[in-house]
């Protein structure tokens with residue numbers, strides 16, 4: 001993709017407004033961190049199509065209803081383009097979460113989310129996500145992992 005930003009998706013299944021399904025990333029960008037399921041939007045795909053595809057590829061869950069909750073833009077001093085990540089909530093799905101080549105899924109209660117093993121931005125925007133708000137934000141990283149500053153806003157739908 002040759003735009004000004006690299007488009008990615010992030011899908012977080014939520015059960016009964018009590019727990020979230022995260023995956024321990026086994027390879028690639030963010031290896032060793034827990035995260036939602038997602039990845040790059042491929043040429044010819046809409047963002048929602050990419051989100052549904054990545055959810056199935058990485059967790060074996062299929063969802064007819066992906067609910068867009070936020071857009072987060074990540075800027076890096078050591079990468080050429082910012083990442084624009086579209087965040088979706090999924091509360092209806094088919095299938096059983098299964099370990100895949102890329103992710104090992106695990107349910108976490110809202111108050112037991114392992115933020116110490118996640119990207120530094122997550123502890124900042126998950127409270128909005130978990131409380132059903134919509135949001136947008138900009139995050140500025142140095143050396144890929146050090147979050148130096150951010151702006152985060154609740155949005156109206």
Ligand SMILES: COc1nc(N)nc2c1ncn2[C@H]1C[C@H](O)[C@@H](COP(=O)(O)OP(=O)(O)OP(=O)(O)O)O1
Pocket residue numbers: 008009010011028029030035036037038039040041074083085119120121122
């Ligand atoms: C920097 O902060 C980040 N925070 C969070 N919560 N998630 C992030 C951050 N940076 C990237 N991500 C997400 C976005 C995507 O869901 C994945 C990265 O996807 P990946 O690079 O693995 O994309 P794929 O298309 O799956 O790549 P391959 O098929 O080439 O492995 O992390």
